[in-house]
Amino acid sequence: MSVPSEEKFVAVLRPHLRFLAPGAPVDWERSLKDLGLNSLSSVNLLVDLEEAFDLTFSDDQLAPESFATARTLWKAVSGGAGPA
Amino acid sequence: MSEPLLETADRLAKVLAEHAASVDAQARFPVEGVRALRESGFLGLLVPRAFGGLEADLPTFSAIAQRLAGSCLSTAMVWAMHCQQVAILVAHAGPELEASLLPRLGAGKVYLASITTDPSNGGDPLVAQSPLLERGANVAFSRESPVVTGGENADGYLLTLKASEAATPAQVVFAYADRAQVELTQVEPWALMGMRGTRNVKLTISGQVPRTQVLGLGGAGPDIVADTLVPMGHIAWASCWLGAARGLLVQMLQALRADPRRRRALASDLLAVKMGDVELKLDAAEVYLRRVVDDYQRVRTSPQGTAELRSYEFHRRLNGLKVLAASTAFAAVDALLEDAGFRGGYLQSAPLPVERVFRDLRSASLMVPNERLLLLNGRTLLMGWGAQ
Numbered sequence: 001m002s003v004p005s006e007e008k009f010v011a012v013l014r015p016h017l018r019f020l021a022p023g024a025p026v027d028w029e030r031s032l033k034d035l036g037l038n039s040l041s042s043v044n045l046l047v048d049l050e051e052a053f054d055l056t057f058s059d060d061q062l063a064p065e066s067f068a069t070a071r072t073l074w075k076a077v078s079g080g081a082g083p084a
Numbered sequence: 085m086s087e088p089l090l091e092t093a094d095r096l097a098k099v100l101a102e103h104a105a106s107v108d109a110q111a112r113f114p115v116e117g118v119r120a121l122r123e124s125g126f127l128g129l130l131v132p133r134a135f136g137g138l139e140a141d142l143p144t145f146s147a148i149a150q151r152l153a154g155s156c157l158s159t160a161m162v163w164a165m166h167c168q169q170v171a172i173l174v175a176h177a178g179p180e181l182e183a184s185l186l187p188r189l190g191a192g193k194v195y196l197a198s199i200t201t202d203p204s205n206g207g208d209p210l211v212a213q214s215p216l217l218e219r220g221a222n223v224a225f226s227r228e229s230p231v232v233t234g235g236e237n238a239d240g241y242l243l244t245l246k247a248s249e250a251a252t253p254a255q256v257v258f259a260y261a262d263r264a265q266v267e268l269t270q271v272e273p274w275a276l277m278g279m280r281g282t283r284n285v286k287l288t289i290s291g292q293v294p295r296t297q298v299l300g301l302g303g304a305g306p307d308i309v310a311d312t313l314v315p316m317g318h319i320a321w322a323s324c325w326l327g328a329a330r331g332l333l334v335q336m337l338q339a340l341r342a343d344p345r346r347r348r349a350l351a352s353d354l355l356a357v358k359m360g361d362v363e364l365k366l367d368a369a370e371v372y373l374r375r376v377v378d379d380y381q382r383v384r385t386s387p388q389g390t391a392e393l394r395s396y397e398f399h400r401r402l403n404g405l406k407v408l409a410a411s412t413a414f415a416a417v418d419a420l421l422e423d424a425g426f427r428g429g430y431l432q433s434a435p436l437p438v439e440r441v442f443r444d445l446r447s448a449s450l451m452v453p454n455e456r457l458l459l460l461n462g463r464t465l466l467m468g469w470g471a472q
Contacts, residue, residue: 019252033306034254038210039396039464046467064396064469 004053004078012052013070016045028071028083042067049077086144089129093148096120097155104156107281108440111273113237114281117159118195126163127192130170135182136190142319142381146373149323154331157324157444158281162234164320169196169242171316172299173260175384176308180296181260185240194262197238199229199289200313207452209309211253212244219292225259226290228270235285236271239263243289247305256305259298266291278443310394315380318402322373322409325448329416330366332441333359336420339436358423362416369412376405396470403457410448417442 010026018036020026037045045067050056057066057076066076074080099120107114121127129145131137140148145167153160170189173196177185188194205211214227225245229235240262247255267290274284300308337359340346349355383389383398392398421429421438429438464470 019254034252036252036254038254039460039467039469043463043467059468062468064467 004074006074006083008052009049009074009077010070012048013045013073016041016048026070028074029069032067032069032073037067049073053077085147086140089138089140089144090147090151092124092126093151096124096126097151100152100159101155104159104281104437104440107156107158109280111276111280111283113234113283114156114159114162115237117156118162118237121159121163122192122195125192127166127195128170128190130167130174131186131190132174135186137186142377143374146319146323146377149320150327150330153324153327154334156281157328157441158279160324160327161279161282161321164324165198165233165317166196168313168316168320169198172242172258172308172312175312176258176299176304177260178296178299180294181299185260194239195234195237196240196242197232197234199227199232199235199241199243201229201231202244203228203230205253209244209313210256210306212246212256213253214245215249215251216245216247216257216259216298217249221295222292223259223295223298224290224292226288228286228288230286231274231284232287233282233284235268235283235287236273237283241266241289244305247301247303254306255303256309257298257300258305258308259293261289261291261293261297265293277446278440279447307394310399311384311390314399315384315393315402318406319373319377319380321448321451322369322376322405325409325413325445326366326369326373328441328445329413329420330370332417332420332436332438333362333366335436336424336438355423358419362419365412366416369408372408373405376401396464400461400464400470403461406452407449407454407457410445410451410454414445414448417445 013026014020016037017026017032020035046057046062055077061076066072100114100117103114103116107117125138126148128137129140129148131139133139149160149164152163173181173185173189185194200209201207202213204213212227214225217224225243227243227245240260242258242260244256245259246253247257269288269290271285271287274286276284299305340349379398379401383393417438421442423429424434424436424438428434428436432439
């Protein structure tokens with residue numbers, strides 16, 4: 001697996017957030033649902049993240065809670081807590 | 085289940101049946117049927133007795149919708165969707181709106197239309213592009229809707245909006261508005277193949293209402309969709325569709341037995357097998373419907389029920405209900421039309437309304453498309469969301 005960078009993570013995430021204004025920063029605490037991610041689109045984000053970082057989400061990491069915010073998703077990708 | 089209410093429903097079904105053909109032919113709002121439903125207290129069927137309503141339980145609501153739809157699917161659908169809006173207001177209105185509106189709903193004074201579609205949300209009630217605008221103690225709105233059932237005839241409207249100008253379209257709230265609080269412009273009726281009595285129109289609605297008429301502030305709008313709008317919508321639609329197909333089956337069987345010239349048909353093996361098959365499939369879908377109705381009644385009235393109500397499994401079952409009812413009801417009427425033949429089914433002047441029910445039920449798979457719901461169910465299933 002490649003070492004995840006926050007910058008690359010945000011670049012992969014951004015196109016999946018259809019309600020995030022172009023150029024607006026990704027708020028790490030904001031509900032991804034509010035930003036336009038839904039049950040239909042989550043799987044596409046999953047596939048993009050796994051390909052970008054050469055990893056496979058475990059069943060636990062696949063839980064809907066992982067997709068709650070950018071921070072919870074980053075934690076699933078990197079095992080870390082993300083920026084303060 | 086309330087027997088007196090079911091008896092009233094049977095009486096009302098006769099009124100609906102009388103006007104079903106003209107409502108369809110003229111593509112007009114079913115004023116006679118809705119008047120009869122209003123006078124019988126049925127517009128307040130789901131309103132608590134404390135507010136003057138009939139406080140029927142969900143199994144009674146579903147059974148009534150089925151009986152009414154057996155006579156006129158358009159009128160039943162207009163009424164059932166009104167009841168869906170009532171259920172949202174009963175469950176989620178704040179104290180001021182509850183005090184001012186629920187007694188009027190209970191008295192049957194308000195026929196409600198729902199406005200959840202907008203030009204770019206594909207009918208998804210979890211997305212709204214037009215914002216709620218602050219106007220001191222009031223809020224204002226202006227939104228286009230490509231399709232509103234009974235839009236010209238409603239006494240009140242429940243519409244989805246995004247919570248503010250800065251909110252994203254996923255931050256949905258609901259606003260209630262009386263007819264006198266809004267202006268309708270650019271009203272254009274749809275020309276439909278079936279369900280013509282639902283009098284669907286495209287319109288733009290603008291208005292201003294007190295802030296107390298907004299539901300779902302503080303991020304609770306999507307919960308209103310998950311807890312009430314979706315379950316009540318799927319139960320209402322499924323009840324109506326299955327009721328329409330069942331009603332036609334019953335009428336065809338009665339007509340067959342009543343016609344001495346068709347005595348030989350009663351002895352036909354082929355006909356017997358086909359009728360047995362139609363009934364079995366309707367039975368199976370009705371059992372599924374009853375199970376969902378009972379589950380929903382249980383989880384929404386239990387303090388521990390919220391987690392189950394919002395679970396992926398429960399929503400897959402709700403979506404499944406819609407898909408199953410739509411496909412089963414249409415397959416049933418298609419089989420009945422095949423059997424009734426050209427003169428008995430395909431002709432508009434046939435003695436039974438086979439072609440009308442066929443046209444009406446053709447819409448079922450298209451209203452929130454079956455494919456979209458199966459895709460949604462399959463996606464969450466594949467992700468392992470919601471235990472199996």
